[in-house]
Amino acid sequence: MVQTREYKNSGERISLLGFGGIRLPSVAEGSQEIDKKKLGEMVDYAISRGVNYFDSAYNYHGGTSESCIGEALSGHPRHKFNIATKMPSLGYLKSESDLDHIFNEQLKRWRVDFFDFYLLHNVNRGTLPVFDEYHVYDFLKEKQRQGLIRHLGFSFHDGPALLQEITGRHNFDFAQIQLNYLDWELQDVKTQYKILKEKQIPITVMEPVRGGMLATLCRESVEILKNVNPMASTASWALRYAASFPEVLTVLSGMSNMMQLKDNVATFEYFKPLTREELKTIKKAKTIYRGLLKIPCTSCRYCIACPKDIDIPAVFASYNSYSLSGNEKKIGKENFLFRYEILSPGKRADSCIRCNQCTHHCPQHIDVPYWMNIINEFYKRAVL
Numbered sequence: 001m002v003q004t005r006e007y008k009n010s011g012e013r014i015s016l017l018g019f020g021g022i023r024l025p026s027v028a029e030g031s032q033e034i035d036k037k038k039l040g041e042m043v044d045y046a047i048s049r050g051v052n053y054f055d056s057a058y059n060y061h062g063g064t065s066e067s068c069i070g071e072a073l074s075g076h077p078r079h080k081f082n083i084a085t086k087m088p089s090l091g092y093l094k095s096e097s098d099l100d101h102i103f104n105e106q107l108k109r110w111r112v113d114f115f116d117f118y119l120l121h122n123v124n125r126g127t128l129p130v131f132d133e134y135h136v137y138d139f140l141k142e143k144q145r146q147g148l149i150r151h152l153g154f155s156f157h158d159g160p161a162l163l164q165e166i167t168g169r170h171n172f173d174f175a176q177i178q179l180n181y182l183d184w185e186l187q188d189v190k191t192q193y194k195i196l197k198e199k200q201i202p203i204t205v206m207e208p209v210r211g212g213m214l215a216t217l218c219r220e221s222v223e224i225l226k227n228v229n230p231m232a233s234t235a236s237w238a239l240r241y242a243a244s245f246p247e248v249l250t251v252l253s254g255m256s257n258m259m260q261l262k263d264n265v266a267t268f269e270y271f272k273p274l275t276r277e278e279l280k281t282i283k284k285a286k287t288i289y290r291g292l293l294k295i296p297c298t299s300c301r302y303c304i305a306c307p308k309d310i311d312i313p314a315v316f317a318s319y320n321s322y323s324l325s326g327n328e329k330k331i332g333k334e335n336f337l338f339r340y341e342i343l344s345p346g347k348r349a350d351s352c353i354r355c356n357q358c359t360h361h362c363p364q365h366i367d368v369p370y371w372m373n374i375i376n377e378f379y380k381r382a383v384l
Helices: 036-048 065-073 097-110 128-133 136-145 160-169 189-198 219-228 234-243 258-269 276-292 312-323 329-342 357-361 368-382
Strands: 004-006 013-015 017-020 053-055 082-087 115-123 149-156 174-178 203-206 248-254
Touching: 004 248, 013 017, 013 248, 017 036, 017 258, 036 065, 036 258, 053 203, 053 248, 065 097, 082 097, 097 115, 097 136, 115 128, 115 136, 128 136, 136 149, 149 160, 160 189, 174 189, 219 234, 219 276, 234 248, 234 258, 234 276, 248 258, 312 329, 312 368, 329 368, 357 368
Parallel strands: 017 053, 017 248, 053 082, 082 115, 115 149, 149 174, 174 203, 203 248
Antiparallel strands: 004 013
């Protein structure tokens, strides 16, 4: 069974591995349509191994993630699982009346009478004014007083200054941050962790494998990890890194197939915090990888409401496949062309009109139009 941690000295035990709902098994590669049969099998297996934390959001998988996970969980006793979901902001909240509508819809989607963990979704400088304007915190605190929410928190995509401000203004029960060994310094997650630790706010971790990036890395970095532990998957190193911090309550993983789930379950059944020597190994692998990685996209797909329907994550992934090829540039260019030309012409970088809608939605704060131009020019040269 996967290991658990106690929530705030309450006796309540939460599985150290959390089941994330943003990258569920799909009916076909590149499709957002969820394969319900495969998902049901994964949920059954997860619960049988002690996973009791299931996280999603209103907009994941085009708004179908919550209902699909809810359906898969409906055959299990309610005390066997905890549900975590989120109140959206930009693009969804137009008035205070939307709050009740969305919240009640979510209860129906999940087929439950209350939520165990509920979050303000994607809190940052851009979304905070929306949450403030419609008094979202007060609305959710009232739902908590009514017993419809047990623990109230927020997911965070910004810097330490705003985190300090948010946690000073409101009394949250927990916080969800993007903690992984790449962002520990890259996005100053080290300071975010320190703030939450000092305020004694439990942490749930999102993007521990950074959208799959840290499960693949580059050949040189993978070899460094394999030389130390040939039996450990590359992803398990990233998951153990996140779970090695004592203030972390659970580590979410967006799993797309049974193989990933079983590997993650094995990691947390026999979990041991990273040793000092293992941390040195990760640092060595990270240094090489960071030197090659060009675009820090996690494929979260928050940017897909593109007016030109560009498949931004796929475009970025094709270019990163080249940049991570290291000394094998010829193979890297072939990989880039193969992945890029699979995309239909209208979904490629040359369709970008620099409207910046995607940049405003990107949790990683990537200058998407800038990179679209870079990739388009690179493609022109690559096909010559």
